[in-house]
Amino acid sequence: MPPRLRLRSLAQLADLQLQRPAYTCGRCQYATAVATTPASSDTQFQSSIPPVSRYPAVQPPSHRSPLQRKSQLLRSYVSLLQTTPLIVLFQHSNLKAAEWVGIRRELRSALRKIDEQLAKQGTPPEDLIADYIKFEVIKTNIFEPALRVAEYFNPGELAPQSIDGSDPALTHALSEAAYRVASEHKGEHPLTPVLAGAVAILTFPAVSPVHLKTAFSVLSPKAPTFPAPTRRAAPSYYDPPVQDGLKKLLILGARIDGQIFDSEGTRWVGSIEGGIGGLRAQLVALLQGFGVGLTSTLESASRSLWFTMESRRNMLEEEEKPKDENKQ
Amino acid sequence: MITTYVTSLKVAFNPFLATSKVPRLFLTLLPPEAHKTIKITTAQFPRTSTASALLELGFKDGKTMKYTWEIESSSAEDKTTKTKKVGLNDIVEEVNRHARGLARKEELTG
Numbered sequence A: 001m002p003p004r005l006r007l008r009s010l011a012q013l014a015d016l017q018l019q020r021p022a023y024t025c026g027r028c029q030y031a032t033a034v035a036t037t038p039a040s041s042d043t044q045f046q047s048s049i050p051p052v053s054r055y056p057a058v059q060p061p062s063h064r065s066p067l068q069r070k071s072q073l074l075r076s077y078v079s080l081l082q083t084t085p086l087i088v089l090f091q092h093s094n095l096k097a098a099e100w101v102g103i104r105r106e107l108r109s110a111l112r113k114i115d116e117q118l119a120k121q122g123t124p125p126e127d128l129i130a131d132y133i134k135f136e137v138i139k140t141n142i143f144e145p146a147l148r149v150a151e152y153f154n155p156g157e158l159a160p161q162s163i164d165g166s167d168p169a170l171t172h173a174l175s176e177a178a179y180r181v182a183s184e185h186k187g188e189h190p191l192t193p194v195l196a197g198a199v200a201i202l203t204f205p206a207v208s209p210v211h212l213k214t215a216f217s218v219l220s221p222k223a224p225t226f227p228a229p230t231r232r233a234a235p236s237y238y239d240p241p242v243q244d245g246l247k248k249l250l251i252l253g254a255r256i257d258g259q260i261f262d263s264e265g266t267r268w269v270g271s272i273e274g275g276i277g278g279l280r281a282q283l284v285a286l287l288q289g290f291g292v293g294l295t296s297t298l299e300s301a302s303r304s305l306w307f308t309m310e311s312r313r314n315m316l317e318e319e320e321k322p323k324d325e326n327k328q
Numbered sequence B: 001m002i003t004t005y006v007t008s009l010k011v012a013f014n015p016f017l018a019t020s021k022v023p024r025l026f027l028t029l030l031p032p033e034a035h036k037t038i039k040i041t042t043a044q045f046p047r048t049s050t051a052s053a054l055l056e057l058g059f060k061d062g063k064t065m066k067y068t069w070e071i072e073s074s075s076a077e078d079k080t081t082k083t084k085k086v087g088l089n090d091i092v093e094e095v096n097r098h099a100r101g102l103a104r105k106e107e108l109t110g
Helices: A010-019 A029-034 A042-048 A069-083 A097-120 A140-152 A176-184 A209-219 A240-247 A263-270 A275-327 B018-029 B075-081 B088-109
Strands: A086-092 A134-137 A199-204 A249-256 A259-262 B006-013 B039-044 B053-059 B064-069
Touching (some): A086 A209, A097 A134, A097 A240, A140 A199, A209 A249, A240 A249, A249 A263, A259 A263, B006 B018, B018 B053
Parallel strands (some): B006 B039
Antiparallel strands (some): A086 A249, A249 A259, B053 B064
């Protein structure tokens, strides 16, 4: 049996709603008839209505389907890029699971040792970041668009016409506006060629050269500045799986506070002694040396002038003396 | 890819250029135990360098294969020369062909 529903088109329904007279009860019929207020115009009526959101607040509509795994991966990468100031990129070529496990274990133990040292020196607990330093493999074909969204998409800067078609309130990483901005900058980011093939990232929640140095001395030791842990301090570091795995890791570059560094530049950041404080000390020393040089340069002109004047005065005095002698 | 007859591999690239793609992908194609039998040397150019990427393979019989990728200077030159760039598959094919030949030779002699 067909449903006993009278099907009406939307237009018919709208007509019905318009035609329906406003309900007034029998008693107040008289009063309402007397007190007629001027009907507000259509535009006034519409402008007073607050915009109704057509979606639940926790499920905004998105350009990419939120049900897909890769959309969620993109979201997580964007938030990672927005919150992580220091990311080091590595190439990994066919590491085995045992090698990954070994390398991560050595990295964690070395970083924890550094944290213990720092804690003894009285470093505040928020600077002890060893447990939050992660070394993970990424999907480059998702990470690259995520990088573009994180770098170029700034919801505050959107031009009004660019958000014409879509809801201006939608500024999340999966929104259409974000997609449009990111696709405008396709292939522009300097890290795009780096993000090809097998890439792993080492993420630091804060720019800390001490931790970076420790990580480098484990992951790619280089004798003078980044010495590998000694056999006595870390015997498990010399296990065959760890050593085999390290041979297959390659530093490609880093993104530090939004700036791109190559492998040498990254090593330089890691070699800064004493972190920000050390860098400030270096700057002060440089400026002091510069100041000394400057004062001596500025002084030299006046000093030479003084010498000239002094020698001239001596000359004059000597000339006057014989005259005096002659008079006497 | 048959890597049993490869003895040495020399790679040099600037990872911030698109030319580094093939040499880097070639490194990932090697089997996990490759560094025990093959002498792999990797060099990275600084970010500003425009040197061409290099991939050099050495085989047991002494044959060497050398590939370089230069930066594309302009589109006008490409039209005149029209040379196809060496891709990853081309190299893999070449390595496999040579390895098969060597295997056949070994089979016949020993």
